[in-house]
Amino acid sequence: MIPMYYMTVMTFACINILLSLSVGVLTGYAGQISLGQAAFMGIGAYTAAFVTTKMGLSCWLGIPCSVFATAIVGFGLGLISLRLKDDFLAIATMGFNFVVVGILLYAPMFGRALGMGNIPMLSLFGNPLSREAYLGFCVGSVVAVILVVWWLQRSWVGLAWRAIREVQEVADVMGVNITKYKIFAFVVSTAIAGLSGYLYAHFVLFITPYDFVFTNSTFAVTLAVLGGMGTIRGPVLGAIILTVVPEYLRFIQDYRMLTYGLLLVVILLFQPEGLIGNKSFLWTHLTRLRIFRRKPVSVEATQ
Amino acid sequence: MESVEKILENWVTGITLGSIYALISIGMTMVYGLIKILHVAHASVYVLGAFLGFATYSLTGNIWLAFPAAMAGCALAGYLIYSYIYQRVQDARADITFIISLGLFMAMGDAFRLIAGPYSLSFRHTFFFPGIQSGILKITPEQLLVIGSSVFLMGAIWWVVNKTRTGLAWKASAQDREVAMGLGLKVNYYFGLNFIFGSALAGIAGVLVGIYYVQVNPNMGFLWSYKVFVVMVLGGLGNVLGTVIASYFLGVAETFIISYFGYFLPRDSIAFILMIIVLIFMPSGVMGRRQRI
Numbered sequence: 001m002i003p004m005y006y007m008t009v010m011t012f013a014c015i016n017i018l019l020s021l022s023v024g025v026l027t028g029y030a031g032q033i034s035l036g037q038a039a040f041m042g043i044g045a046y047t048a049a050f051v052t053t054k055m056g057l058s059c060w061l062g063i064p065c066s067v068f069a070t071a072i073v074g075f076g077l078g079l080i081s082l083r084l085k086d087d088f089l090a091i092a093t094m095g096f097n098f099v100v101v102g103i104l105l106y107a108p109m110f111g112r113a114l115g116m117g118n119i120p121m122l123s124l125f126g127n128p129l130s131r132e133a134y135l136g137f138c139v140g141s142v143v144a145v146i147l148v149v150w151w152l153q154r155s156w157v158g159l160a161w162r163a164i165r166e167v168q169e170v171a172d173v174m175g176v177n178i179t180k181y182k183i184f185a186f187v188v189s190t191a192i193a194g195l196s197g198y199l200y201a202h203f204v205l206f207i208t209p210y211d212f213v214f215t216n217s218t219f220a221v222t223l224a225v226l227g228g229m230g231t232i233r234g235p236v237l238g239a240i241i242l243t244v245v246p247e248y249l250r251f252i253q254d255y256r257m258l259t260y261g262l263l264l265v266v267i268l269l270f271q272p273e274g275l276i277g278n279k280s281f282l283w284t285h286l287t288r289l290r291i292f293r294r295k296p297v298s299v300e301a302t303q
Numbered sequence: 304m305e306s307v308e309k310i311l312e313n314w315v316t317g318i319t320l321g322s323i324y325a326l327i328s329i330g331m332t333m334v335y336g337l338i339k340i341l342h343v344a345h346a347s348v349y350v351l352g353a354f355l356g357f358a359t360y361s362l363t364g365n366i367w368l369a370f371p372a373a374m375a376g377c378a379l380a381g382y383l384i385y386s387y388i389y390q391r392v393q394d395a396r397a398d399i400t401f402i403i404s405l406g407l408f409m410a411m412g413d414a415f416r417l418i419a420g421p422y423s424l425s426f427r428h429t430f431f432f433p434g435i436q437s438g439i440l441k442i443t444p445e446q447l448l449v450i451g452s453s454v455f456l457m458g459a460i461w462w463v464v465n466k467t468r469t470g471l472a473w474k475a476s477a478q479d480r481e482v483a484m485g486l487g488l489k490v491n492y493y494f495g496l497n498f499i500f501g502s503a504l505a506g507i508a509g510v511l512v513g514i515y516y517v518q519v520n521p522n523m524g525f526l527w528s529y530k531v532f533v534v535m536v537l538g539g540l541g542n543v544l545g546t547v548i549a550s551y552f553l554g555v556a557e558t559f560i561i562s563y564f565g566y567f568l569p570r571d572s573i574a575f576i577l578m579i580i581v582l583i584f585m586p587s588g589v590m591g592r593r594q595r596i
Contacts, residue, residue: 095575102572264406
């Protein structure tokens, strides 16, 4: 039996992994920066809360609703990204986060600053899921999302994303449909963020707009940057580190923003590929170790 | 004439607010015009200025000493930020440098909170000159100080940019860094100088805001930093004149909207919606057609 405390930490780790992966897909693979991921998580969480508490639907219906609602908004942001690049896109998404929080704080049907409470726990055939089962559900979602992202990144979609990330103009000339793949990246990324918001809402059972402020968007970026962009393992590791380590080093909690800010600066200055990104110090040395070294594949064998 | 009085009062408040926006955003705009980095940490430099000014004032009891102290401290901070961080990543992608700046902003903001405590410190002060109070027009000494000093400083910046060799060097390196270097311009020296100027301005702005709102607190940079983006985008990124005009426009518009309609949305949301619309449809700002400093 795992103690309650560890399960809570692990569940939060799952939620953060999803958030981090959503940045990993958008910024790591497609090269489009978003500083509004917390807002998408918020949209997912509020949709989940709205579907169950206000509309009285089954909490399982919340999954498609949350994912779909965030994906639609993500589609809109994808359209914006067609006209904006790099730092302009960053400040536009940042502004988007402020606007979303502003609307949540203002709209009476979302409970304003008090947020939404009484969100039911997930239940199967009338029995609410235990914390263990919920953790299992979260881990399952993470695995499913990782599989989807892994499949996408090794398909043509992933190639197109990387082409857009490197030099967009060249990708355009080479016949990559920029419009389609950029928007698709936004839709996938925001859908993942929405799913993490759904899991968050049904875990803490009480959400306020302050859970989804801009600071949390920068936190999401920190997770992915710490682990390493352009990979799947990077964002996952980053999320695990930044969820678990503060639990053991409690004094860090007081210096949260200081730590995250310095982490961002130091990593981007000295290890732009993150801890275990493709060209990072750690990863190159790890893969050089004998046990990880693969047997050289002969040319004939591949043909 | 109740309404005329109210309109005048709104104008004065709006112009004061606009002056503060302008002082903060000029530094950021100049940085963007030169090295194309969205320097969010500039807002932290401004908070640093407020705290340095407050500390000097509490120690010496002389409000005029607060200004040179804040200027010197902020200029140093700005120079260090440039030479130790930005100079290394000048050629990196624009969003990477932006995230670095954001990280710096977060870290500095938290450092201020840890050093000075999370509470507001009261900035009590007395002035030796009176405000203007003639009939319906009322300007407090604080407002007079803010407006007067910002007009003076903007004049000074205009003079430096347009009438000195330094300004010429800035313009040249903003247009084409490689060519400027090739012609023997010490580009890094002039960039450092630019950071020193802009940060000193932010320091003065910090002290002025502290005096105007009678308090300093570690979160005072938080909203301003994002507000400055709105100003910069409206004015056209890197366009100093446009930024100044946009600052006053935003200051006055905000004051009037809130005075007459109240908060129909949180006021920052209005500014950000405006910013996104301008970014999408007028990427070079309402004012400018091309980049210049």
